[in-house]
Amino acid sequence: MAKKNVSVWTSIPFWRRSAAWVTGFAVMLLIWLSFDTLGQISMGTDEDLKAGTTKRVPAPTVINYNIDYKMDKKRGSEVPVIGAKEPFFGKEWSVEEAADLLHLGKLTSQAKNCMNCHTLLGNGAYFAPDLTKSWLDPMWSATGPMQAMTGKPTKEEAMAEFLINPSQYPTHARMMPNLGITAEEAVGLVAFLKHMSSIDTNGFPRNFSKTVDQFKVGGTNAR
Amino acid sequence: MFFEPFTDVVPSFFGWLNQGPLTLTIFLHTVIILPMFWIYKQEKANLEKEA
Numbered sequence: 001m002a003k004k005n006v007s008v009w010t011s012i013p014f015w016r017r018s019a020a021w022v023t024g025f026a027v028m029l030l031i032w033l034s035f036d037t038l039g040q041i042s043m044g045t046d047e048d049l050k051a052g053t054t055k056r057v058p059a060p061t062v063i064n065y066n067i068d069y070k071m072d073k074k075r076g077s078e079v080p081v082i083g084a085k086e087p088f089f090g091k092e093w094s095v096e097e098a099a100d101l102l103h104l105g106k107l108t109s110q111a112k113n114c115m116n117c118h119t120l121l122g123n124g125a126y127f128a129p130d131l132t133k134s135w136l137d138p139m140w141s142a143t144g145p146m147q148a149m150t151g152k153p154t155k156e157e158a159m160a161e162f163l164i165n166p167s168q169y170p171t172h173a174r175m176m177p178n179l180g181i182t183a184e185e186a187v188g189l190v191a192f193l194k195h196m197s198s199i200d201t202n203g204f205p206r207n208f209s210k211t212v213d214q215f216k217v218g219g220t221n222a223r
Numbered sequence: 224m225f226f227e228p229f230t231d232v233v234p235s236f237f238g239w240l241n242q243g244p245l246t247l248t249i250f251l252h253t254v255i256i257l258p259m260f261w262i263y264k265q266e267k268a269n270l271e272k273e274a
Binding site: 008 | 230231232233235236237238254255258263266269270274
């Protein structure tokens with residue numbers, strides 16, 4: 001028996017089955033990806049920090065450690081390197097204290113709507129500098145202009161002082177307004193920023209070091 | 224390199240898959256498009272039987 005000419009492309013069952021297959025596969029893929037991501041974004045523990053286990057998101061007690069930002073040739077981006085212990089606001093914070101402080105900082109960042117101008121972990125605006133790695137910004141280091149401007153002996157105290165009285169310190173062409181941040185909230189915010197800088201973001205924001213260099217020669221992060 | 228050594232912090236299948244430039248594309252085309260040839264052939268056989 002000779003085969004008749006048939007058109008599969010005009011067959012409704014063919015398209016129905018194809019659509020069901022592609023949709024079903026995509027659903028399964030997305031469910032898998034959702035659970036696959038959980039392992040990546042789960043916060044590490046204090047034990048991980050003590051044991052030197054690298055986690056994408058370290059425990060809140062990471063604020064008790066020195067955080068460096070080093071180029072990883074293999075990964076092709078800069079990665080946070082958690083180093084030796086260093087006092088944060090003159091003391092070592094316990095697991096509970098650090099978690100509470102970070103929580104206060106997070107709530108303050110939401111209450112003061114930092115994202116309205118700044119970017120945090122890719123969320124927010126670019127009216128003001130990206131805060132994702134702000135703790136690692138050489139501007140705030142012991143030899144940086146921001147710390148010198150506030151006249152404080154440590155990076156965390158300088159950042160807190162700036163957050164309490166932002167409109168007193170000339171920074172960019174766009175100066176930060178006074179948001180009524182209290183001294184306690186400022187400590188929380190600095191802890192929040194320090195912890196955020198310790199998160200491995202696959203090198204985001206891109207060219208972080210380059211923008212710092214541009215700033216040194218008179219450029220600005222906020223255009 | 225088409226396949227590159229795994230460099231991510233947390234090991235995962237999709238992390239490994241995304242290391243190379245084309246591996247995710249090839250993987251998805253393989254698993255999505257290939258079964259569609261099979262669906263096409265089945266439907267064609269059905270239509271020929273009915274005709």
